[in-house]
Structure formats: structure tokens, C-alpha cells
Amino acid sequence: MAKKDSSVPSSSRSAVESVAEKKPAAALTQLVTAVEMGARQREISVSEFFTKNRHLLGFDNPRKALLTCVKEAVDNALDASEEAGILPDVTVQLEVVPTGGTTLPASQATRFRITVTDNGPGIVRQHIPRIFAKLLYGSKFHRMRMSRGQQGIGISAAGMYGQLTTGKPVQIISRTGPKAAAHYFEVQIDTKKNEPLVHENKQIAWDQPQGTQVTLEVEGKYQKGRASVDEWLEQTSIANPHVRLIYRTPEGETKEYPRTYHELPPSPREIKPHPYGIEFGMMLKMLQDTKGHSVSGFLSSDFCRISPQLADEICKAAKVSPNMKPRDLKGPVAETLYQTLQNTKIMAPPTNCISPIGEKAILSGLYKQIKGEFYTAVSRPPAVYRGYPFIIEAGLAYGHRPEDQTKPKQPAGPKAEGEGEDEHSELARVIRYANRVPLLYQQSSCSTFKAVLGTTWKHYGISQSRGALPGGPMVIFVHMASVWVPFTSESKEAIADYDEIQKEITLALRECGRRLGLFLRRRERAASEFRRRNIFELYIEEVVEACNRLKGGKLPKEKLKAQLQKIATSRTGGLKTDEALGKTGGGPEGLPDSIIVTAEGIEGAVEIAQQVEADAPKAAGAAVNDLSDKEQMAATNQGKKQKKEPAKPEKKAKNKPVSRKSAKSEKSPAPRGKK
Amino acid sequence: MATKQKKMTTAVEKKLIGLADVVITAAERAKDPTIAIPIRALSNVSFNERKGLIEMGCKKQARSFFNVGMAKKFMQTMLVADALSELQRADLTTSLREIYYRTKHTIADSHENTFDTQDESDPVIEDLEVSLAALREELHVRAENSGSIVGPVVFGDDGDRVDCAKLGKGGYSVPSIVEPEYLEIRRCTADFVLLVEKGTQWNRLSEDKFWRRYNCVLLTGNGQPPRGVRRLARRLHEEHRLPVYVLVDNDPWGYYIYSVIKQGSINLAFESQRMAIPKAKFIGLSSADPERYELPRNVGIKLNEKDIARAKELMNYQWFQKPAWQAEIKRMLGSGLKYELDALANKDFQYLTKKYLPRKLKEKDWLD
Structure with missing residues (x-):
């Protein structure tokens, strides 16, 4: 859940640094001592930073914030279910929260309760508080795996937004299986420490055998149309036909997006970074963190597509001893190694990591x-x-x-000049x-x-x-x-x-x-045969009439018409076309x-x-x-x-997730998301 | 005259009825009815240097009924032919727009109109003019009256005597059809014809009675002269041996107006024989005039991209190949400026009448 990508921490890091560097302006006379100044310096928690900069996470206005909250919750539900090999059933419910004792209509309301329920694997009790109420908890710096969770720092940011705007904690119900008990949590973030505060923690009875339910109360604005929650859910259902999605709108309507594709997408694999996709600073960090004992070992084990031989060659080209300890590689030498890496021809990364x-x-x-x-x-x-x-x-x-x-077909009627031109706008x-x-x-x-x-x-x-x-x-x-x-x-x-x-x-x-x-074109061809015949027939009438008037009304009209029609039929393919017209191309x-x-x-x-x-x-x-x-x-x-072709039997589809699940069982019980 | 007119009408009407016969004969032989229409484009036009005329080539396009792309055009051609023959029978003249309305209707059992805009019917009329070798006037289609004439010339119009020397400064409005059957030149004592591009300058000359002093006929077509004006100038030139001088703005469009009067236009190349005046002279405004007449640079207008492109196009036309003309256009491009006739007012309101034209005529300063 809440797959955190590296950009968030990096941007937060730099932001934190920049805040930290903001020292009082150098005055002409020294008003404060370095000691006093030093006393003012203090760490800024990521949570505090995001409290002030919520627009970075998609909470810039109430309408977008509502969408972002729904999005984070649904993304997490889907990622978790898919990773566990379960065909996702997700319910999204939006309710208007009464403010000041009155319940406003959905279009005017400012407070909403978002409830997202899934049938996923559930979350182990111990992890719940930190997943939902700690930013940057176990994010995946080097984890190269395709997942939805690229939208920010996941559900905890949504929870924090709710906490900020309504003061209400995030409510979670989770159950890891029919035999396990369902747990109910209410958590908030201690924004100073970026640590979860558990308000409530109890076992409850829950009608669902397995899954997670998250409830957020946030300030928001519900408005249909472009970039709305409705549109987002509809589009989600298009790209995820394996998901059954139920959406209860704040207006009390229930929309169901049925599951129409009964196979889970293949689970994406995790890969190691490819040397071409890495920046110098990142490589320095990897050099510090690696488990490899030598530079060549580091190259071949921490990157994809570098074999031990290639690693040796690279070291040789960069004039770095292959047996050097990675932690000792610094400064210009490291930079040379980086440049060499970029200039060496390396096979493209494996692509089976994408689903x-x-x-x-x-x-x-x-x-x-x-x-x-x-x-x-x-x-x-x-x-x-x-x-x-x-x-x-x-x-x-x-x-x-x-x-x-x-x-929309109207009866044929005369059209004035300029009419009927704006139909294809x-x-x-x-x-x-x-x-x-x-x-x-x-x-x-x-x-x-x-x-x-x-x-x-x-x-x-x-x-x-x-x-x-x-x-x-x-x-x-x-x-x-x-x-x-x-x-x-x-x-x-x-x-x-x-x-x-x-x-x-x-x-x-x-x-x-x-x-x-x-x-x-194919449709056009069939239609045009029809139209050709049609225009000739239309125009024959006109041409015959005009000829008749030109000839002073003394023309055997029917004869001429029949002759022209005969030509028309022979020119448009005759009987063959008639057959073709019956078909659709x-x-x-x-x-x-x-x-x-x-x-x-x-x-x-x-x-x-x-x-x-x-x-x-x-x-x-x-x-x-x-x-x-x-x-x-x-x-x-x-x-x-x-x-x-007969519809695929349901069983087959249902079997698949089960087998996958068993394959995965060694890992389980997988704590959801944030690893 | 009445009998002559009768004869003419039948000739044109016969040609129109001939179109119906094309359809009938083709239908009888189970062939596709086809009309051949000469192409009206630069590609089918050539300059006859000996005659000094733009002539239409003999390229033709076939318009046949049983061809999806042409069926509608064919049908429209027949409808217009029908309307034109109706005019012949009733002996009426009409405008292009009226023909459009006359032939427009919705085809039975469909949304489709025979014509959607006038842009569809106008070319069909021109097609018929060319393919039947009939003049627009003979087809009884007139353009708007948009030309004026003043000077020592007497016309007979519908039996009325029109003395253009006695029509004040407004002059006589040139009808669109000026064929001898419609407009008779009873008397003409002028020495030359001055065809002015702009109505404003024509007014100036008329108000100053320039024509009286220099014994000439003043003609204008308000921009590109319509057929009536061109044809009338040609008749004065031909029947009364009057030289024709053309006074236009100094810009590519002015040059082109002159060339249309002199050699004929591309679109109406088939009319050159009747309209063009190969001996017409370009009296001004020449690109040499600003210097010669000391027009200050600040009354010029900078040539825009379109002007420059058009000027270069003109230089490539066969009928602008005379060295004097190449130099004239090059001089304009070199200065980068164009001048309106009206700019002469910068020196004096009556500069055109009192100084410019007299000096031009005296020095015989014109281009051929």
C-alpha cells in the first residue's frame, strides 16, 4: 500500500534543507549570537512540511482534494488486492457530513465522509497505525516495480488532510481472513514527530470475511463533470475491467461498474535499476548502501543487465580496481565510474517487470x-x-x-443556407x-x-x-x-x-x-454504393424534369427516366451490389x-x-x-x-487468483503496501 | 432591331436545348450523358503576342452524369440551363443571385438542396457561357451596374437619348449589357478615353470638368472594371478609334487592372476577343512618378507580403515581359512602397487635374 516513490522524499528533503538554511538575515550589528541562532535551528518533520505544502500532494482546492483522497484510498485497495492475487471488489461511498446541524445538498456541502472498502488481504494489526498515520513509512527508494502508488505518499497524506481540515481521525477496519478478528482503529498523525497517535483500537464484528475499510472525513467540494470523482471512477473502471466497483454518490445514487474481465493482470516483477536511469548522487548513495564487497560485485548485483565480466570491463575502463570496497569509492574516481557506466553499451533493461x-x-x-x-x-x-x-x-x-x-433522424425537410453545417463539431x-x-x-x-x-x-x-x-x-x-x-x-x-x-x-x-x-473505409464503401445509387436516383428526377422543361414540356419523361435508371443500375454494379448492400461490409x-x-x-x-x-x-x-x-x-x-464463442466459465477465472495466492503464500501474511 | 433580337434569342436557346438533347441521345444509346466544358484556369490560357490578347486554350473537362463526383454538378448544370432558357423565352434579364434562388429547391424525399450557396451556381453559369460560346449578356444574365461615364458622347438606351455631356458631375451609370442591341453610340466627338480605377478620382476629374478641357470620355469601373465598362471602352476604341488610357493606383493590383483591360483576364479569357483593348496605354501612376512629380516618401504605403508576392507573380506573366514593364515593377519592389492616386492630393486638391494629367499627356509619358 502507499507505494512511495523516491521523488517525494527527495523533494521533501531538499525542502527541509532549504527551510533549515533560512538563517536570520546578516545584520550589520550582531544582534544574536551563533549559540542563540543555533538554539533556533530545529528539525522539521516531513508531516509539518506537508501540512504547509499540501498543494504538492494534490490537495490544492477542495474539489481536487476530495478526488485525491478517493484516489489514494482506491489505488491502495487495488494495489493490495492485486498483489495478493485477489480480484478486487471495491466500494466507494461518499456521504455529506452535516455541518452546523444541517445537511446541505451534495453540490453545496463542504464536508464529506469517504469510505472505501475492499476485499483485499487485510492488514496485520501492528502495521495499521503506521501505514495510515506516518508519512514516508517504509517507502520504496530502490524498489523498481510497477504500481499505481505513484500519486504521492499515499493514504497517510489524505488522512493528514482530513485531520487538518476536519480534525477527525482516520477510521480503519481490517480483517486478514474469515478466521481472524476484525480490528477497528482510529488514528491520527502527530505532525511534529511524524508518528501515529492511536485513538481507538478494538476488535469488532464485521460482516466482511476479509478486507480493509478506510473512512476519512475531509473538507471537499463535490461537483460532477470534468475531473470529478465520478469521472475518475468511470475511467478507472475502463482501465481496470477486472475490478468490480460500486460507487455510492453523495446524492444517494448507486453506480455499479461490473467486472467484465475475469483475469488478474499478471503481477509485475521487481527489477534492479538500470545504469542509464540513475543519477550520480543516487549512485553514491547506492555505493554506501550496497551489500556487495567489491566494486565489481556492487555493479553486477545492484544493477540489472551488468554481468560480472561486464562489471570487470567497466572497472578497467574507469581505472578503478574491481576489488575496491564500494564504500571507499568517492569523489572524482566515483564520477569517472559513473561516466564510464553511462558510456558503456549496456543491454536494455528487462521488460517483464511491467504488466x-x-x-x-x-x-x-x-x-x-x-x-x-x-x-x-x-x-x-x-x-x-x-x-x-x-x-x-x-x-x-x-x-x-x-x-x-x-x-436523431428527422423527417426530410428543406434546409436553409448555412443550416446543418455544425453537426460534426x-x-x-x-x-x-x-x-x-x-x-x-x-x-x-x-x-x-x-x-x-x-x-x-x-x-x-x-x-x-x-x-x-x-x-x-x-x-x-x-x-x-x-x-x-x-x-x-x-x-x-x-x-x-x-x-x-x-x-x-x-x-x-x-x-x-x-x-x-x-x-x-469498409463501412463507407458499402454505404457509398448505396449512396451512389441513391444520388443518381435523386438526380435523375431533377435532370429529367429540367430536360423536359427545356424541350418545352413535350418529352416522354417516363421513357427517359427508365433509360437513365437502367444506366445507373448497370454503372453501380447491378445485382451484385444489391447483394452487397444487404451486408455491412x-x-x-x-x-x-x-x-x-x-x-x-x-x-x-x-x-x-x-x-x-x-x-x-x-x-x-x-x-x-x-x-x-x-x-x-x-x-x-x-x-x-x-x-x-461461449463466455469463459467463471470457474477458470476464479481459479487463477487462488493459484497465485498459493504461490505467494511463503511471503504472507503480507503487510499491505508500505514495505 | 426587334427581329435581330428575336433571332439571337433563338440561337442561344437552341444551344441550351441542345443540352437536353445530349441527355436524351445518351440515354437512348445507354451511354453516360457528358458535356465538355473548357477549363478556365491559368493552365488553359495562352498569350497571343501578335494579337496582344490572352486566349483560352482548347483543354476541356468532361462533365458526366454517372460519375459520383460530378453527378450533382451535372444536375445543377441542367437546372441552370433550364432557368436560362426560361429567361430567353420570357425575354427577361436577371442577376446571378436571382438565378441561384430560381434554381434552388430541396430534392424530393431528401435533405438535399439542389444548391446550397450561390458559390455553387455562379461557376455553373460561367461554365455554360464557355461551353455554349454564349456571352453572359446573350444569356440574359447581368452584373451590377458599377461604372460611370461622362464626356462628349451620346447614347441611345431603350430609345432614350442620353447625352453624357449634360449629366452634371454624376454622369451616366454604365449598364452591364452594352451590346449594340441594348446601347447605341449615336455620336462621339471625344479625342480619347480615360479609364480611371477609382471612383473618387473619377469624381475629381468629373467635378473639375477635365473631360471638357481635354475633350475626352471619363470612365470608371470602381476597382476591377466590370464587363460592361470594359466592353464599352472597347466599343469606343473600336467604333470611334479613340485611344484608351488607363489611370490606376501604383500597386500590383493596379497593374493587373490595366493588364485585364489591355489583354483580358484569365478567368474570362474566352471574352478577350470582345473585351480586350490591346492598344490601351498605362498612363499612371507609374513607379517612376513619385520621383518625377516629387511626391514625398511619407505619402507612400509600405508593400506588404501579399503585394510583393503578387508583384512577383505579375513579373512572370507572359504579357508583362516587355522590358519597360519589368523595370516598372522592379522599381516598385525596389522602393518597397506603393502609392494611391489619392496621394496626389498631398500637393494640391486639384493636382491630378491641373498638373499631373496635363503634363503626362503633353510628355506622352505612358507605358504600353
Whole structure:
């Protein structure tokens, strides 16, 4: 839980130092002695620092703070469940807390209670206080492992924010298994010492066999729309279709995002840092901390992709004795070693440490949440920037469901000049993820967004104005999975613009675009045959009338019309086209990992769509039911279409986590999160 | 005259009806009805140095009905042809915009309009002009009256006698159709025609009775002269042997106006035969004039990027290849300034009438 990345401590460290260095301005006459001054110097706790600088952690305004709290709690719940090999069931509840004796409506309320419940492994009792009420507790400086918890310093910061704004402690209920007792805690942070204060600690009866529940009371603002809690949860559900998410809004509504993908993402592996991704200062620190007895041993054991031979070669090149003690390596010599490391050709880091969402899961997520007629997903092969491996995934949902299209059709009527020109003004929406976590702020400075703008969508039959998003009913999904996602700032809302990353995103988007283009062209071809015939028929009437008037009204109109129509039929392919018109333009050959929804049914990765349909009706309303009925009918009507792969049996999916769990059992009971 | 008119109408109408025949014959032979339309673009234009005219080449594009890209255009062409023949039968003239409204309707059982904007119908009319080799006037389509004339010339217009020497300083508004059947030149005693680009300078000359003193006809087209003005100048030049002098601003657009009057335009190259005046002279404002007439630099306007690009384009046109013209344009580019006719007022309100033009005419200082 609360995977702490190194940037937080480093930034806090520097901040602490800078505060410490703020000595009284040098006065002309000495007013205070060095001793007195020395007496004023004192350590500043990280917690105190964050109390003053909460904007660094995403608590700059009440609306964002509410989202950040939900985010931290949900991220932790998901990370913990996945690490333990459990398919996550997460419930998020937002309630308005009455202030001054009155309960305000959700849109005006200023205080909220956030409750996040999961079915994860639970937390061992002894760890609870420190996990929830100590900043920087057991963070993972050198742990190179992909996880969601890159959003800051986790739940404790959220707890501290709550404590700061409402004075209320964090409430935790946790149970590690059906046989264990459930523990209830109320904890706060002693901000001076950065130590937990336990207010309450008792065993209680809890209806859940296993899991954790966190309750925070915070000041916040609930507002729907862009960058809201609702949007974040919806997007989370798209990128995490293996999660069952229940969301009770402060307005008393219950939204369920069903699980539509019944496999856990493969657990990411931890790797050692790659020499290219390390800074000099970091190397100095590693030299001090290493367990290796020699420099060459240090190189080969603390870095990935350095074999003992290579380590010796590097030492030789850097003119450092391979047997030297790492702790003795300092100053210019260390710097030479660092430079040599950077200049040596070293294999790219292993990429099995990253766990992409996968094309199928992306399709499933998109199909579940977005009503479209074409879906596709692309996972790029792993790539490397600055020594960090990463994978880019992109997806696309395009169009409207066929049944939705029929609605806005109006009866044919005359149109005035300038009418009907603004129909295609809709722009695409970009949804961005880093390690499966939706990014909602600072879209325009994000590498993914820039890549979307930089892609020439016109090549794929999509309109695009200069420097703008492509037009049309489209959702573009971009995910970056990496052991280290380079954010542009400590608020971690946009991915930095590394060339390698940009290139991968662009390649993924192009592939999506190509498939969309194919789909659109294929549909267009069928439609255009129809339209060709149609325009000729429309115009024949006009041309015949005009000829008739030119000839003074003495023309055998019907004869001319019949002759022209005959030509039209022969020119547009005749009977063959008639057959073709009945079809929708062929199956999805050449379109891997795509779903096409037509009025007659689904094509492509049908099993994914069916799985979604099978899981969805419980939660969603009548519209979805209608659809599934239609598709059922379509499925039975058209045996010839390649589909009807039976939905995967539930058992299989359920088995998997169990096996993983047993594999992991040696480690258990895993204290959640902060190691 | 009445019989002549009758004959003309039938000729044009026959051509229009011919379009219907194209469709009917093609339909009978199960062929795609196709009309050949000469291309109106620089690529299909050549400069005839001997005649001093821009002539249209013989490149044509086929417009056929059973081609998805052209079907609508074809249908529109037939509709416009129909409307034009209606005008012929009723013996009415009309404007481009009225044709647009006349032919616009929504096609049965659809959202689609035959024309969405006037931009679609205007080119179709020009297409018909070219492909039927009929003049716009013959098609009974008129442009707006946007030209004025004053001077010792007498017209007969619809039976009325119009003496342009007795119309005060406002003059006579040049109709868009000035063919002999519509406008008769009864008498003309002028020595030359002065065609002025701008209405403001024409007003100045008219108010100062310049035409009386120098016995000339003053014409303006308010910017790029419309067909009526060009055609009238040509008729005065041809029928009464009057030399034509052109007075325009000193900028690339002024040069181009002169060249259109002299050699014809690219878009209306097919009309050059009838409109162009190859012997027209460029009297001013030349890029040499600011120095010669001591115009201060501060009344000039800096050439912008568009001006410079246009000037360079002009230098490449075949009909601007005379060394004098190359030097003229180069001089303007070299100075980096353009001058309006109005700038002459800097020296005196009547400088144009009293000093500039008299000296020009006396020194025969013009470009060919």
C-alpha cells in the first residue's frame, strides 16, 4: 500500500534543507549570537512540511482534494488486492457530513465522509497505525516495480488532510481472513514527530470475511463533470475491467461498474535499476548502501543487465580496481565510474517487470463504459527511456451504437443556407492513464495528449483542424505502464515529453488510427454504393424534369427516366451490389483486437463483448438490456458470422487468483503496501 | 432591331436545348450523358503576342452524369440551363443571385438542396457561357451596374437619348449589357478615353470638368472594371478609334487592372476577343512618378507580403515581359512602397487635374 516513490522524499528533503538554511538575515550589528541562532535551528518533520505544502500532494482546492483522497484510498485497495492475487471488489461511498446541524445538498456541502472498502488481504494489526498515520513509512527508494502508488505518499497524506481540515481521525477496519478478528482503529498523525497517535483500537464484528475499510472525513467540494470523482471512477473502471466497483454518490445514487474481465493482470516483477536511469548522487548513495564487497560485485548485483565480466570491463575502463570496497569509492574516481557506466553499451533493461493492461482487457473496459460502434486496442512491445522500461497501450472507441443513431433522424425537410453545417463539431476525448490510474488534470501538457494532436488523423478518415483534437464521436485511450512514470511535476498529472515515449504513443495511436480507417473505409464503401445509387436516383428526377422543361414540356419523361435508371443500375454494379448492400461490409479480417457493433450484431473480438454483456445487465439500465436482447437475436439469426464463442466459465477465472495466492503464500501474511 | 433580337434569342436557346438533347441521345444509346466544358484556369490560357490578347486554350473537362463526383454538378448544370432558357423565352434579364434562388429547391424525399450557396451556381453559369460560346449578356444574365461615364458622347438606351455631356458631375451609370442591341453610340466627338480605377478620382476629374478641357470620355469601373465598362471602352476604341488610357493606383493590383483591360483576364479569357483593348496605354501612376512629380516618401504605403508576392507573380506573366514593364515593377519592389492616386492630393486638391494629367499627356509619358 502507499507505494512511495523516491521523488517525494527527495523533494521533501531538499525542502527541509532549504527551510533549515533560512538563517536570520546578516545584520550589520550582531544582534544574536551563533549559540542563540543555533538554539533556533530545529528539525522539521516531513508531516509539518506537508501540512504547509499540501498543494504538492494534490490537495490544492477542495474539489481536487476530495478526488485525491478517493484516489489514494482506491489505488491502495487495488494495489493490495492485486498483489495478493485477489480480484478486487471495491466500494466507494461518499456521504455529506452535516455541518452546523444541517445537511446541505451534495453540490453545496463542504464536508464529506469517504469510505472505501475492499476485499483485499487485510492488514496485520501492528502495521495499521503506521501505514495510515506516518508519512514516508517504509517507502520504496530502490524498489523498481510497477504500481499505481505513484500519486504521492499515499493514504497517510489524505488522512493528514482530513485531520487538518476536519480534525477527525482516520477510521480503519481490517480483517486478514474469515478466521481472524476484525480490528477497528482510529488514528491520527502527530505532525511534529511524524508518528501515529492511536485513538481507538478494538476488535469488532464485521460482516466482511476479509478486507480493509478506510473512512476519512475531509473538507471537499463535490461537483460532477470534468475531473470529478465520478469521472475518475468511470475511467478507472475502463482501465481496470477486472475490478468490480460500486460507487455510492453523495446524492444517494448507486453506480455499479461490473467486472467484465475475469483475469488478474499478471503481477509485475521487481527489477534492479538500470545504469542509464540513475543519477550520480543516487549512485553514491547506492555505493554506501550496497551489500556487495567489491566494486565489481556492487555493479553486477545492484544493477540489472551488468554481468560480472561486464562489471570487470567497466572497472578497467574507469581505472578503478574491481576489488575496491564500494564504500571507499568517492569523489572524482566515483564520477569517472559513473561516466564510464553511462558510456558503456549496456543491454536494455528487462521488460517483464511491467504488466500491461492487455488488448483484451482494454477492449472489455472500453466496450463496457463507452457506447460506440467500433473499438480497438493496441499494446506496444516494451521500450526503454533513460534506462526505465515502459509499455504504451492505446485504444479507441468510435461512433454511436446503431440503435442510438436512428433516434436523431428527422423527417426530410428543406434546409436553409448555412443550416446543418455544425453537426460534426464534436471533438474526440482523450483519456489518459499512468500505471492504470486515470490522469485528469493538465491534459494539454501531457505527452499523450501531444501525441494525439501530433497524429495526422486525416489519413484515417477523421477530420482534424490544425493543432486541434480530431473531430468526431471518439474516445482515445492511452496508457503508459512503467516502473517509473516521468511526470512533469510533483503533482503527477501529466506525463513528461520524452522522445522515446512520444514515439511509442504515436506508433500505438497510428495503429489504432489505421484500424479505425479500415473500418470507416469498409463501412463507407458499402454505404457509398448505396449512396451512389441513391444520388443518381435523386438526380435523375431533377435532370429529367429540367430536360423536359427545356424541350418545352413535350418529352416522354417516363421513357427517359427508365433509360437513365437502367444506366445507373448497370454503372453501380447491378445485382451484385444489391447483394452487397444487404451486408455491412465484411468481417473484421485484418482488424485484430477490435470490436465492431452493427445493427445486426457484434463482430470481431466477440467473446469480450459477450462477457461484458453477460456481466452488465445486473447493473445497467434498460438501454443495455435492449441491446443485449438484440444481440442475442442477432447471434441466433446469423450462424455464419464468426462469433458465439461461449463466455469463459467463471470457474477458470476464479481459479487463477487462488493459484497465485498459493504461490505467494511463503511471503504472507503480507503487510499491505508500505514495505 | 426587334427581329435581330428575336433571332439571337433563338440561337442561344437552341444551344441550351441542345443540352437536353445530349441527355436524351445518351440515354437512348445507354451511354453516360457528358458535356465538355473548357477549363478556365491559368493552365488553359495562352498569350497571343501578335494579337496582344490572352486566349483560352482548347483543354476541356468532361462533365458526366454517372460519375459520383460530378453527378450533382451535372444536375445543377441542367437546372441552370433550364432557368436560362426560361429567361430567353420570357425575354427577361436577371442577376446571378436571382438565378441561384430560381434554381434552388430541396430534392424530393431528401435533405438535399439542389444548391446550397450561390458559390455553387455562379461557376455553373460561367461554365455554360464557355461551353455554349454564349456571352453572359446573350444569356440574359447581368452584373451590377458599377461604372460611370461622362464626356462628349451620346447614347441611345431603350430609345432614350442620353447625352453624357449634360449629366452634371454624376454622369451616366454604365449598364452591364452594352451590346449594340441594348446601347447605341449615336455620336462621339471625344479625342480619347480615360479609364480611371477609382471612383473618387473619377469624381475629381468629373467635378473639375477635365473631360471638357481635354475633350475626352471619363470612365470608371470602381476597382476591377466590370464587363460592361470594359466592353464599352472597347466599343469606343473600336467604333470611334479613340485611344484608351488607363489611370490606376501604383500597386500590383493596379497593374493587373490595366493588364485585364489591355489583354483580358484569365478567368474570362474566352471574352478577350470582345473585351480586350490591346492598344490601351498605362498612363499612371507609374513607379517612376513619385520621383518625377516629387511626391514625398511619407505619402507612400509600405508593400506588404501579399503585394510583393503578387508583384512577383505579375513579373512572370507572359504579357508583362516587355522590358519597360519589368523595370516598372522592379522599381516598385525596389522602393518597397506603393502609392494611391489619392496621394496626389498631398500637393494640391486639384493636382491630378491641373498638373499631373496635363503634363503626362503633353510628355506622352505612358507605358504600353
